[in-house]
Structure formats: structure tokens, C-alpha cells
Amino acid sequence: MALHRVGLYWFSNDLRVADNPLLAQAANECQQLICLYVLPPESRQPNRYGLRGLGEQRWRFLQGSLRDLQQQLQARGQQLLVLQQNPLHSLAELISTHGIEAIYFAQHAGYYERRYQHILRQRYPFIHYNSAATHTLFDPLQLPFDLADLPDNFSKFRRLVESIDLRARIAAAEPAAIALPRSPLKAELVLQKWQQLPATKVIADHPWQGGSSAALQHVQQYFASSAPQTYKETRNALDDWSSSTKFSAWLADGSLSVRQILTALTQHEQQQGANDSTYWIWFELLWREYFQWYAHAHGKRLFAFSGLKQRGPATSFYPARFQKWCSGNTPYPVVNACMRQLNTTGYMSNRGRQLVASCLVHELALDWRYGAAYFEQQLIDYDVAANWGNWQYLAGVGADPRGHRRFDLDKQTRQYDPQGSFIAYWGNSQASLVLDDCDAADWPIS
Structure with a gap:
């Protein structure tokens, strides 16, 4: 029997239905479920560096991932509400309108994303909160150290992980749930919010298409080929689609889980053999894993000029x-x-x-x-x-x-x-051979 009358699943870096145990938990515990993705308006506006947090290429790919997620949810009797506003404002309105009793969200390495989650818990302590590590290989409790004692470099991290063979303890990726609880939202409202999203150019033949459907197809094709057998030798190529795994974009927005990749890698090694190159794919997954926990451990120091050091580099801004x-x-x-x-x-x-x-x-x-x-x-x-x-x-x-x-x-x-x-x-055949046309104050050099 469901524990909660209405629940809310807040998608972020987990834009998939398959191998999403937190979504499966929400489906089992809620009579009705709202599936939400929030695009903060500031992500499309200039930041402190005079740049946008979400450029056109990223936005095109993200829209593809959201559309694919919407199709997968619709096939299971659900729908995805996409809102452009401050996440706390979005959630406040949904909580008051629909009487939400439980909220589910993935753990996130981003400092500001974690701040939103923390503030939400403080403002609405009466709500049941459920969170899980869906963006990493390991759960925090599996790590052979407290997060505060994260090794100060990757080599130490890798040796600790491999000394106790944590890879063998990672469960295989899970299939997608067949059905989900229905949404209390009106379909017209959901459609209206989709229509309000900024337009982006769809490039049909672009090799990078957002969404877990394209991601899983690529994973299957890659590991069915012999490319993993030579990955270590080819991975440094500057411009060749098959030279490296090309999983990164789907991993970044969670259309693909790192566990899905590891499951496919293990099957490939069983069928075609393990060697230095297939190990190096695991090595790269560990490298990614290390930086996820690095961000969790160091918070806003991730963005500090001096980083984790006492003194910043001898650089400026020209x-x-x-x-x-x-x-x-x-x-x-x-x-x-x-x-x-x-x-x-x-x-x-x-x-x-x-x-x-x-x-x-x-x-x-x-x-x-x-x-x-x-x-x-x-x-x-x-x-x-x-x-x-x-x-x-x-x-x-x-x-x-x-x-x-x-x-x-x-x-x-x-x-x-x-x-x-x-x-x-x-390349740029018209590129300047002179580094500076202006001085540090942006005055022309005569």
C-alpha cells in the first residue's frame, strides 16, 4: 500500500527511467506522483564571468534529453512538468496546490543545487524527503573513508577503491519500471509549460542527440564493437568519433547512469576479453567518480581562485x-x-x-x-x-x-x-600571430 497520497520527483542530473532506483521507490510509495524538472532562469543569463551557464549547444542537447524523458514517462502513464523559474518558487507552488507529502531528488555534486535542497528541507520540515546517489558508482556508505577524509589526489583514491575491489560490489543496472503512478496535473498545463521553453535548433544528423534512448543505443553499439579493446591507444585522438567512448554528455545530465556503462563494460569483457584498454575505461569512470566526491567534500572551494591551496596561481585577467x-x-x-x-x-x-x-x-x-x-x-x-x-x-x-x-x-x-x-x-587560417593587441587595461598597443 502506498505511503503518500501525492509525491514529487524532482529530476536534475538523473534524466532517465531505467536504472533509477529512486524513481522506482517513488512509484512504490506514492498514490499520485508529479515529475518535475526546473530550469533556473539565471542559467540562460550572464553570470559573474559575463557568460551564460547554459549555452546554445548545451540547451539543444538538454532539450533532447527532456523530450526523450517525457516520451518515456508518457509511455508509463506519466508526464514531465518543465518550469523556468527559481526551483524554490516552483516547489512552493506545487506543495501548496497539491498537498505534496514526499519529495524525491538525486544527490547532486553542485554546491548551489545542494543549497536548494537544504533550504527546501528547512522550509518544509513536515515533508518526507528521499535522496539517493544516482549520479555516481558508489553510495557514500560504500566508500572506504569518510567524505571528510577524501584522499587529496586521484591515485590514492584509486588504490583504496581497488584494494578492496569495490567494483565487484556494484550491482548491475536495473531495467525501467513498467508503470508509474498517475500525475495530478492537467495535461494542458504541462503542454503549456513545454510551449514556453526557449526554442532551439534541432540538428537531425548531429552525432550527439540528447536522451537515454540515444544513449543506450550508443552504449550497445560501442560495446558490441572492438573499439573498447583498443581504447587506451586511441583515446587521445583529437577528432575521431570512435576513438573514445563518447559517453560523457549522456552521463552529465543523467540520461545514462555510470552503472549502466559498467554493466555493459563487464559484459563486453566477458564476451570479448579484458585487457589494458578495457581496464582504462574503468579507470576513467573512477577518475570521474573521484571528482564527484571531490565536489561533495569541498563545496564552494570548487569555485575559489586558490582552489584548495593557500595561494592562487600567478595569473590575472586580460x-x-x-x-x-x-x-x-x-x-x-x-x-x-x-x-x-x-x-x-x-x-x-x-x-x-x-x-x-x-x-x-x-x-x-x-x-x-x-x-x-x-x-x-x-x-x-x-x-x-x-x-x-x-x-x-x-x-x-x-x-x-x-x-x-x-x-x-x-x-x-x-x-x-x-x-x-x-x-x-x-583551425583559423586568419588567426593573429600576435598575442596582445591591448594592454592589461584593454588599451590598444601602438
């Missing part, structure tokens, strides 16, 4: 340099090509991200936070923990025990674009 970096108009051809690829597609390879981040911090001497904020705006696979944690790592203020990592851009170009094909395709 508006003209930053603009050149963003547009791919620097004296560094491989950086220009990577940035133009990002601006066109919303994606950049992991190797490319390291190169452009190193360029911004070392060659351009810019505040790393502006680079992280630009990635937040542009990347369709933006994940708050992975993005800001990795930028701290490259800037020498985070989890890297070696400090500043500076990449030799010429050497990297010879190694990863030896024929110059990547630069020829994505």
Missing part, C-alpha cells in the same frame, strides 16, 4: 586575450582548432581540453575560472564536478600532486596531429 582564446584566434594553431571545434559542436576531446586549459593558464596567464566558466557555457557534457575539478587540477590549485602541468603545445601538436589534418579542418 579581456582581449580571453576573447582570442574563446574564439580560437590565438598564436597557437592547435588551441585555435580545439576552440573552434568546441564552439561549433559543443564538444572537445579530453586531450584538447588539457591543451587549451594549459594554454589559458600558462601561455596567456589568465584566471583559470574564466576558462572553466566558458566550458560550462559551451560543453554539452558539462558536469559541475568534472569540469571545475579538472580545471583546478590543470591550474595547479586542486588535486594534482605535481602542481602546474604545462603542456608543450608544439610537441603535443607533432604527437597528436602529425599530418596537420585536425588543424587544417578546424
Whole structure:
């Protein structure tokens, strides 16, 4: 028998029905259920860095994920209400209108997202709250340390996890629930809110299509192929679809769970064999996992100029340099090509991200936070923990025990674009060979 007359499931970084045990719990405990996604208006407005938190490429991909989720919910007798307003305002109205007795939401690595959840609990203590780690491999209770004692670098984290073989303790991904409780909302209201969303251009043949349907199809195709067997050798390619797993965008918004990937990886190893490359996929999943808990452990320090250190890097902010970096108009051809690829597609390879981040911090001497904020705006696979944690790592203020990592851009170009094909395709033949047209105060240099 259901425990609650009306419940609310607040979707965030878990835009899927399959392998979502928290949604299954809500279905079992509620007579009626409201499924909600909230898009804060400020995500589409300029932030403290003069950038938007949600650029056009990210918004296009997110809309695809939301539409796919809506279709899956409709197939199970449900519907997704998408609102554009402050989450606390949205929830206050729904609580008062529908008498909500229980709220379900995924644990989130974002500091501000957790603040919303904390304030909600304080304002409405009479409501039953249910939360679960749906965005990570491990539940906090499975970790071999308290979160306050999170290792200060990834290598220590990995050794601890692998010393007790935590991988073997992760349950297989769960199938989707067949049915869900009906919604108390009128279909006309839900449709009206969908129609009020900002329009975005649909690109039918784009390789990145949002939603768990596209995600699961890609997972099946990838692990049915031989690509995982050579992943370690090919993963650093700058521009090749099959060279790396390409799971990141679906992982970021939760259309795909990390457990679904691990289940598919394990099946692939059983069928085609395990080797260094298939291990390296697990290694990369652990790298992502580490930064999720890193964000949980360090909160707003994730966004601090000095990161976890006592002193920030010796950088400043030069508006003209930053603009050149963003547009791919620097004296560094491989950086220009990577940035133009990002601006066109919303994606950049992991190797490319390291190169452009190193360029911004070392060659351009810019505040790393502006680079992280630009990635937040542009990347369709933006994940708050992975993005800001990795930028701290490259800037020498985070989890890297070696400090500043500076990449030799010429050497990297010879190694990863030896024929110059990547630069020829994505590069800017009109790029400036001069770093500064203006001084630090933005005055023209004569």
C-alpha cells in the first residue's frame, strides 16, 4: 500500500527511467506522483564571468534529453512538468496546490543545487524527503573513508577503491519500471509549460542527440564493437568519433547512469576479453567518480581562485586575450582548432581540453575560472564536478600532486596531429600571430 497520497520527483542530473532506483521507490510509495524538472532562469543569463551557464549547444542537447524523458514517462502513464523559474518558487507552488507529502531528488555534486535542497528541507520540515546517489558508482556508505577524509589526489583514491575491489560490489543496472503512478496535473498545463521553453535548433544528423534512448543505443553499439579493446591507444585522438567512448554528455545530465556503462563494460569483457584498454575505461569512470566526491567534500572551494591551496596561481585577467582564446584566434594553431571545434559542436576531446586549459593558464596567464566558466557555457557534457575539478587540477590549485602541468603545445601538436589534418579542418587560417593587441587595461598597443 502506498505511503503518500501525492509525491514529487524532482529530476536534475538523473534524466532517465531505467536504472533509477529512486524513481522506482517513488512509484512504490506514492498514490499520485508529479515529475518535475526546473530550469533556473539565471542559467540562460550572464553570470559573474559575463557568460551564460547554459549555452546554445548545451540547451539543444538538454532539450533532447527532456523530450526523450517525457516520451518515456508518457509511455508509463506519466508526464514531465518543465518550469523556468527559481526551483524554490516552483516547489512552493506545487506543495501548496497539491498537498505534496514526499519529495524525491538525486544527490547532486553542485554546491548551489545542494543549497536548494537544504533550504527546501528547512522550509518544509513536515515533508518526507528521499535522496539517493544516482549520479555516481558508489553510495557514500560504500566508500572506504569518510567524505571528510577524501584522499587529496586521484591515485590514492584509486588504490583504496581497488584494494578492496569495490567494483565487484556494484550491482548491475536495473531495467525501467513498467508503470508509474498517475500525475495530478492537467495535461494542458504541462503542454503549456513545454510551449514556453526557449526554442532551439534541432540538428537531425548531429552525432550527439540528447536522451537515454540515444544513449543506450550508443552504449550497445560501442560495446558490441572492438573499439573498447583498443581504447587506451586511441583515446587521445583529437577528432575521431570512435576513438573514445563518447559517453560523457549522456552521463552529465543523467540520461545514462555510470552503472549502466559498467554493466555493459563487464559484459563486453566477458564476451570479448579484458585487457589494458578495457581496464582504462574503468579507470576513467573512477577518475570521474573521484571528482564527484571531490565536489561533495569541498563545496564552494570548487569555485575559489586558490582552489584548495593557500595561494592562487600567478595569473590575472586580460579581456582581449580571453576573447582570442574563446574564439580560437590565438598564436597557437592547435588551441585555435580545439576552440573552434568546441564552439561549433559543443564538444572537445579530453586531450584538447588539457591543451587549451594549459594554454589559458600558462601561455596567456589568465584566471583559470574564466576558462572553466566558458566550458560550462559551451560543453554539452558539462558536469559541475568534472569540469571545475579538472580545471583546478590543470591550474595547479586542486588535486594534482605535481602542481602546474604545462603542456608543450608544439610537441603535443607533432604527437597528436602529425599530418596537420585536425588543424587544417578546424583551425583559423586568419588567426593573429600576435598575442596582445591591448594592454592589461584593454588599451590598444601602438
